[in-house]
Amino acid sequence: MSLTSLKQDRCESCPIRHRAVCSKCNADELLQLEKIKYYRSYEAGQTIIWRGDQMDIVASVVTGTATISQTMEDGRTQMLGILLPSDFIGRPGRETALYDIVAASDVTLCCFRRLPFEALVETTPHIGQRLLEMSLDELDAARDWMLLLGRKTAREKIASFLTLVVRRTTGAPVLPGAISGQSVDLPLTREAMANYLGLTLETVSRQFSKLKADGVISLEGSRRVKIPDFARLWSEAGNDAEAEMS
Amino acid sequence: MSLTSLKQDRCESCPIRHRAVCSKCNADELLQLEKIKYYRSYEAGQTIIWRGDQMDIVASVVTGTATISQTMEDGRTQMLGILLPSDFIGRPGRETALYDIVAASDVTLCCFRRLPFEALVETTPHIGQRLLEMSLDELDAARDWMLLLGRKTAREKIASFLTLVVRRTTGAPVLPGAISGQSVDLPLTREAMANYLGLTLETVSRQFSKLKADGVISLEGSRRVKIPDFARLWSEAGNDAEAEMS
DNA sequence: CGTGGTCTTGACACGATTCAAGCCCCGTGG
């Protein structure tokens, strides 16, 4: 439970200044936000928010990775999303959390008390606009994941996940050829991947072994994957061959 | 391909006036919208939008039911959502459609050309605010569905779907006791349910038979279901016993 | 009365889970 609270740097130099909920704000609006913000850190493994908690704050992820997940009474859990720097936590107008948020690595958040933030959303359109954009992007991501969960095989799920990791770590849209031969670190354990993909950890492990045996990937230790041919991986993921690899 | 276009009634008397994207608008703002809107109808089964289509419009569903879905190259398809009256189609800033939209019944839409609509979103905050609320609601719905797709058994999926239908047709939050003994019509075919639930139509059919054999439901024809004990159905759906049946 | 669409049911196959054992790596303490 060691969490630090610190009053903080100027927003100007913030690493997520240009992508977070504040990205459209001008200098004036930024000042408003600066007045009500504070940073807070969590250690890897800590639960940041429990389902059902009172939500008195909203926040942006500044550094680290967190997960959104939901757990059934009997322990089955489904991860609903991964939160990376600049992603937003909480929802204006919502009083209690619907999902668990857990720090997957050490995490620091830029927090705002909910009520003042809501007031700001009303008065400064740029925040609301950016929040809308981000929400719609998340909605698209959730829907893509629904196809994966509902219809893809275990092998396709793993391949899809790997393309996701590649796109996230290399950043933005990439040409298939350009990124073949690269290695990426997996940000999640086998168990966490299983929860993300709607599988068991044993199935995840087996599919990694099979993809390796088939030459689609090679493993450099259990948490680092080399992808000799990205286009091959892409097609293993069950994606349209011609689809833009957004 | 018989679709009608008609210039139309005043927004004042619109059946979705108080729930759609325009619900927060005042009289002035409504006038602005009225100037650029037009109605358009589709017959059951017609595809309203194909994935990849140019999206020159956005729209609200006025009457009828439509589905959002995504199909893989080999034909596997996953339904991503159901669109009911007042639900919104399209996204400001997006040029091409990511998903197929299909009329599940006869449907009429209230359409706006995208560019003028986007301009309006910028200038009239009430539209943007409402759009944000609606998007966040859809995001929550999508996430709940992810748990279903990733972790629930076929039986739980069917039971969950039935509770969804009950809640939608009886309207809003309901007390468990109050709605036991009611019958509801299923708005989808077995195949459409299968696509919604990530199952095959045979599995859907079998689970209906089993739930009937176990006394959880009874069938009045294949498209009408009677639920003698809603609390029982609710627990079959794998939901927390104490959770508010929102 | 025939036709096509929707739904049900059965037999079988297959993919994923479950249960179990054991490996590897790393940090801790004797």
Add this chain to the structure above:
DNA sequence: CCACGGGGCTTGAATCGTGTCAAGACCACG
């Protein structure tokens, strides 16, 4: 320095749930 322990990971064998393929029932409609 090495033994120990634990977490993360892999692998195997058996089981179970769902998909696949196929046949036939039901029903509305022409």
